[in-house]
Amino acid sequence: MTDAPPERDFRLVHPAPRARRPVVPSEVIAMLVFVFTEVMFFGGLVSAHTITRSNWPMWPPPGQPRLPIEATAVNTAVLLASAGLLWLAGRRHVEGRARAPLLGAMAAGGFFVVAQGYEWVGLVREGLTMQSSTHGAFFYLIVGTHALHVLAGLGVLVALRARLAAGRLSVDEFTAGRIFWYFVVVLWPVLYWRVYL
Amino acid sequence: MSLAWLAPAWACAVCGAGQGNDQGAYLEMSIVLSLMPLVLIGGVAWWVRGQVRAARAAAG
Amino acid sequence: MSHPEHAHADHGHAAHGDHHHEMSFSEKYLFPTDHKYIAKQYMLTGMIMAVAAGFFAYAFRMQLAFPGMSVPFFGVVSPTEYNSLVTQHGSIMVFWVAMPVLIAAFGNFLIPLMIGADDMVFPRLNRLSYQLFLLSAILVVVGWFVPGGGFGGAWTSYPPLSAKAEYSLTPAGSSIWLAAVAVEFAAFLLGGINFVVTAMNARAPGMKWHDVPIVVWFICIASILFMASVGPLIAGAIMLLFDQQLGTHFFDPVAGGDPILWQHLFWFFGHPEVYVVLLPAIGICAEIIPVFARKKLFGYRAILYTGIATGVLSFFVWAHHQFVAGIDPRMANVFTITTVLISIPIAEMVFLYIATLYGGSIKFSVPMLWALSFIFCFLIGGVTGIFLGASGADIYLHDTYFVVAHFHYTFYPIAIIGTFAGVTHWFPKLFGRYMDEKLGQIHFWGTVLSFNLIFIPLFFTGLAGDHRRIYNYNNFAELGTPDLQWLRILATVALVIMLIFQVLFVYNFINSIFKGKLAPTNPWKATTLEWTTPSAQPGHGNWTPETMPSVYRGPYEYSAPGRDDDFHPQNVP
Numbered sequence: 021m022t023d024a025p026p027e028r029d030f031r032l033v034h035p036a037p038r039a040r041r042p043v044v045p046s047e048v049i050a051m052l053v054f055v056f057t058e059v060m061f062f063g064g065l066v067s068a069h070t071i072t073r074s075n076w077p078m079w080p081p082p083g084q085p086r087l088p089i090e091a092t093a094v095n096t097a098v099l100l101a102s103a104g105l106l107w108l109a110g111r112r113h114v115e116g117r118a119r120a121p122l123l124g125a126m127a128a129g130g131f132f133v134v135a136q137g138y139e140w141v142g143l144v145r146e147g148l149t150m151q152s153s154t155h156g157a158f159f160y161l162i163v164g165t166h167a168l169h170v171l172a173g174l175g176v177l178v179a180l181r182a183r184l185a186a187g188r189l190s191v192d193e194f195t196a197g198r199i200f201w202y203f204v205v206v207l208w209p210v211l212y213w214r215v216y217l
Numbered sequence: 218m219s220l221a222w223l224a225p226a227w228a229c230a231v232c233g234a235g236q237g238n239d240q241g242a243y244l245e246m247s248i249v250l251s252l253m254p255l256v257l258i259g260g261v262a263w264w265v266r267g268q269v270r271a272a273r274a275a276a277g
Numbered sequence: 278m279s280h281p282e283h284a285h286a287d288h289g290h291a292a293h294g295d296h297h298h299e300m301s302f303s304e305k306y307l308f309p310t311d312h313k314y315i316a317k318q319y320m321l322t323g324m325i326m327a328v329a330a331g332f333f334a335y336a337f338r339m340q341l342a343f344p345g346m347s348v349p350f351f352g353v354v355s356p357t358e359y360n361s362l363v364t365q366h367g368s369i370m371v372f373w374v375a376m377p378v379l380i381a382a383f384g385n386f387l388i389p390l391m392i393g394a395d396d397m398v399f400p401r402l403n404r405l406s407y408q409l410f411l412l413s414a415i416l417v418v419v420g421w422f423v424p425g426g427g428f429g430g431a432w433t434s435y436p437p438l439s440a441k442a443e444y445s446l447t448p449a450g451s452s453i454w455l456a457a458v459a460v461e462f463a464a465f466l467l468g469g470i471n472f473v474v475t476a477m478n479a480r481a482p483g484m485k486w487h488d489v490p491i492v493v494w495f496i497c498i499a500s501i502l503f504m505a506s507v508g509p510l511i512a513g514a515i516m517l518l519f520d521q522q523l524g525t526h527f528f529d530p531v532a533g534g535d536p537i538l539w540q541h542l543f544w545f546f547g548h549p550e551v552y553v554v555l556l557p558a559i560g561i562c563a564e565i566i567p568v569f570a571r572k573k574l575f576g577y578r579a580i581l582y583t584g585i586a587t588g589v590l591s592f593f594v595w596a597h598h599q600f601v602a603g604i605d606p607r608m609a610n611v612f613t614i615t616t617v618l619i620s621i622p623i624a625e626m627v628f629l630y631i632a633t634l635y636g637g638s639i640k641f642s643v644p645m646l647w648a649l650s651f652i653f654c655f656l657i658g659g660v661t662g663i664f665l666g667a668s669g670a671d672i673y674l675h676d677t678y679f680v681v682a683h684f685h686y687t688f689y690p691i692a693i694i695g696t697f698a699g700v701t702h703w704f705p706k707l708f709g710r711y712m713d714e715k716l717g718q719i720h721f722w723g724t725v726l727s728f729n730l731i732f733i734p735l736f737f738t739g740l741a742g743d744h745r746r747i748y749n750y751n752n753f754a755e756l757g758t759p760d761l762q763w764l765r766i767l768a769t770v771a772l773v774i775m776l777i778f779q780v781l782f783v784y785n786f787i788n789s790i791f792k793g794k795l796a797p798t799n800p801w802k803a804t805t806l807e808w809t810t811p812s813a814q815p816g817h818g819n820w821t822p823e824t825m826p827s828v829y830r831g832p833y834e835y836s837a838p839g840r841d842d843d844f845h846p847q848n849v850p
Contacts, residue, residue, distance in 0.1 A: 042478035043272045044265050046398045049477060050470045056257050057466055057504040063253050064509025064542055067246035068516065071538055072527070074242035081533070150525050154533045157525040161516065240605055243541065247608075250545055251592045254505035 045192035048199065055203045058169070062207060065165065066214050069158045080155045085146035087159070087216050088139050095135050096212055099170075102128030103205040106177075110198050113191065118184060125201070126177045133170055136163070162215050166208060173204040310400035313819075315407050316386035317707070320700075322414055323378035329418075330369040331776055337362040342762075342769035344749040357446050359748045360429030365421070367432035368454065371550070372461050373414055375692035379557040380465070380503075381410065383699050384472050384496040386707065390807035391490045393481025393826045393848075395818035397471045406471070409464035416457035420450045428454035431746060433543060436528035436536050440520040448521075455518045462507050469500030481806065481848075483828035487577065488847065490805050490832040495560030495584055499553045502588045506549035513542030540599050548595035551687070552587055558695030559584075559626060559655075562648040565702050566630055567833045568803045569645035570637030571843050574833040576629045583622040583629075590619045600671045609668040616666035620659055627652055638836070638843075642801075643717035647698035650725045651690045658686030661736070676746075679739030682732040689728060697721075697782070704786075705800045706807055710793030716785040723778035730771035734764040804846045805832045 073079040080087075102125040109121035140160075148156045180197045183189040309315055332350075339346075340354035347353045354362065385403065389396055397403045421427045428450040430439035442448035476489065476497050516527040517539065526532035528539050567574045574580065596604060596612040630652055639645070661683040664670050674680060697720075704712045735743075738761055743750065750765070751757040799808040806826050810819045820826065826848035834845040 043269050044477070046474045046478050049265075049474050050399065052261055053470050053473055053501075053504060054466070056261070057508055059257060060250075060253060060505055060508025061511050062508070063250055064512030064545075067250055067509065068512060068527070068538055068542060070246055071239050071242045071541070072533070072535060074239045075535060076533060077238075150519065150523055154526060157519070157527060161519065165515075239535065243537075243604075244608065247541075247596075250509060254592060255589065258501065258505065 047192045047196035051196040051199045055199060065162050072154055081153055084153055084155050085143055085148045089216050091139060092216055095132055096209055098128050099132045099205050099208055103202055106198055106201055113194055122181055129174050159215055162211055166211055169204050173201045176200050310404045312385045312389050312397050315403050316382045318407050319377045320382035323374050326369050326373040326414060330366045333362045333366040335776060338769040338772050342766040344751055356748045357429060361427045363746060364429050364431050365427050370692060375554045378696050379554055380496060380499060381468055383557060388472055388475055388493050390819060391493050391805055392476060392484060393806045394479035398475045398479055399471050402467055403471050406464045406468040409460055413457045413461035416453055420453040423449040425450055436539050440517060440528055452518060452521050455514050459514055462511060466504060469504050472500050473497050481826050481828050488828050488831050491563040491580055492560035494581055495556040498584055498588050499556040502549050503553045506546045509542045510546035513539055537602055540602055544595040544598045549591045552591040554691050556584055558691040561695055561699045562651050565644045565648040565698055566633050567835055568801050569640045569642055570634050571835045572633055572637035573835055575632040580626055580629050583625050587622045594619055597666055600668045601675045613666060613668045617663060620663055623659055643714060643721060644698055644702035646721045647694055651694045654686055655690040658683055676744055677739040678735045678743040681745060682735040682739060685732050705796035708790050709796055710789055711796045712789045713785050716781055720778055720781040724775055727771045727775035731768045734768045738764050802844050804834055804844050806847055809848050
């Protein structure tokens with residue numbers, strides 16, 4: 021099957037008989053369902069974290085390096101800004117002016133990843149590793165999994181940018197891609213609250 | 218549900234053997250994890266219904 | 278009326294363009310995007326895995342019946358091998374037989390056909406789903422041959438047994454198993470997305486939500502249930518993998534972890550999972566019964582709503598697997614109530630099926646025999662589940678063979694009887710030919726009777742105290758008695774007989790594909806849309822432009838008063 025034009029008819033035979041126009045676009049439903057599963061996955065991680073730390077008399081356990089709460093707060097703001105820029109891009113897509121805010125969102129997302137990576141290197145040097153304590157293990161597991169999703173989200177943004185440049189980005193595809201990025205961004209403050217604070 | 222809280226439940230020989238500090242956390246997280254799918258699916262279903270209704274109103 | 282195939286070819290030249298090129302062998306059979314071929318790929322893989330898992334069951338049951346003796350075609354079963362065999366049997370049957378055949382194979386085959394679509398909405402995603410699934414199956418097989426052998430920590434994989442290599446004795450196998458499970462979950466996640474989106478958006482004109490056949494609804498609900506419950510287990514599985522390989526201590530109580538946490542995460546998925554596999558199987562019966570009773574399904578909306586209610590309730594019962602793990606007894610009380618409650622919607626579905634049969638013109642064809650035996654056997658499974666759901670009784674029965682017999686009386690109807698029902702019913706649509714009816718009847722009676730002979734003795738050995746996952750009961754004075762041993766031998770002999778009867782099915786299946794009597798488009802005179810299409814070519818869609826269906830009524834209009842025919846197809850005005 022070649023690249024589908026923005027309006028899709030699911031019948032392979034042409035001319036197609038009067039087909040139903042889907043009310044909610046397929047790409048959007050697909051992405052919503054996928055994000056729903058991911059939310060449950062992160063829910064599982066957070067609930068495991070909550071249960072484990074309630075077993076400890078003191079959390080974080082003594083002797084572990086302090087987490088960079090302030091620096092990460094700044095980072096969080098940057099990530100939220102990228103979601104705002106992407107929202108703007110969505111609004112402007114119909115007029116054809118989505119390029120700039122989309123690139124801005126990508127840049128902000130990239131900054132988040134690099135800054136977090138820098139913090140990580142510092143933490144490892146101070147002795148917080150997956151093996152040093154359950155605290156460290158959960159930190160790297162949860163924040164690391166989120167980081168992987170941010171990277172995937174950046175990949176999605178790059179793909180959106182490519183299709184936009186080729187003039188083939190349909191409204192529905194753009195919406196689906198934005199949903200994934202919004203998910204990755206909105207999830208982060210929840211994780212920040214549970215893991216860092 | 219009031220039956221759930223009767224004291225004789227403690228007569229069970231193997232229940233409550235692992236009385237950790239995490240009992241409360243288990244209960245809370247169980248509730249959260251159980252309700253999350255319902256809220257999420259319900260939310261999506263409600264939104265889709267709204268879209269279908271809007272489309273029907275626009276067409277008919 | 279011109280032959281649809283002929284008109285199809287004519288239109289193909291003019292209108293199909295790139296769709297009409299001759300497809301190579303690898304495009305057609307190895308890397309298809311056509312949902313019918315992908316369905317057959319899933320079915321074939323699932324059946325092959327079933328043969329392996331059945332063989333494993335044979336090996337460990339022979340060990341139990343004749344401890345220490347060399348098992349024909351296997352050799353002597355060592356204690357570690359015993360654990361591996363049991364674990365692999367359970368995992369493979371749940372993840373690599375029941376799920377791919379019931380959900381992926383039947384879902385892929387039936388959903389587009391029954392809603393009047395030419396293919397899934399995302400055909401290439403569909404192909405990717407199968408490829409991921411195949412990879413997971415290959416990983417399972419690889420696990421059997423690594424040093425240490427296949428994972429032996431039970432399909433529930435509790436730590437610390439599963440987390441530490443010095444306990445499980447299968448260091449490589451443990452991680453490979455986790456990887457296989459994770460990849461398989463990804464495959465079903467992608468497949469489920471396809472099912473839901475297709476059922477929502479690609480329906481034929483005129484098909485409203487209450488005209489959709491029950492099996493399509495139930496496969497979609499099962500997919501949603503799966504996707505809602507699998508997340509926490511994936512989280513737990515990653516944590517377990519890290520415990521195994523990276524030296525973390527998520528589940529190690531010595532270092533501040535909690536083994537009960539694994540149980541909590543596993544069973545949060547594990548319980549909805551059984552309803553994930555139940556719903557498609559019970560949906561298949563909902564399709565077969567109206568056809569062979571020539572009667573409208575009684576209470577379509579009631580069945581649909583009870584299916585949804587079952588799905589919702591299934592999220593609130595999981596701790597009944599942990600009654601003796603030391604949970605708060607007040608929590609146990611709550612879960613007893615919810616567990617007993619969930620038997621109500623299923624019982625209602627059974628009543629509705631019986632109400633469908635009542636007053637019908639019943640034909641005991643092979644698919645009908647399977648559907649009826651599903652109800653009968655599943656009822657026994659459900660009733661015995663009530664004993665286990667009561668936390669008081671479960672204190673005695675937990676981890677005994679009573680549990681094993683209970684879940685086989687539920688799982689076997691789901692995975693095996695449901696599969697046979699679906700395969701024998703849709704074989705004419707899958708392959709354009711009939712299966713041999715006589716062979717089918719012999720296979721049916723042989724299988725169902727011997728199945729019951731396997732597990733009824735096991736209820737009694739369980740009540741007598743037989744614990745699960747024991748390698749040799751002669752090591753226990755009170756369990757190594759001749760009476761109990763005779764029951765174990767009876768169960769094993771019945772298993773061997775049942776496995777021998779499956780040869781009949783394999784022969785019937787393969788022979789009928791090539792030499793079966795040719796079947797018309799609608800051999801059972803059914804009303805649903807899949808019976809309106811001729812055996813279609815892969816990649817060319819399911820209907821021609823002239824025969825593309827529009828839907829005018831519900832899916833079970835049989836014996837409507839005032840009509841000459843005893844069935845009124847959905848696509849006939």
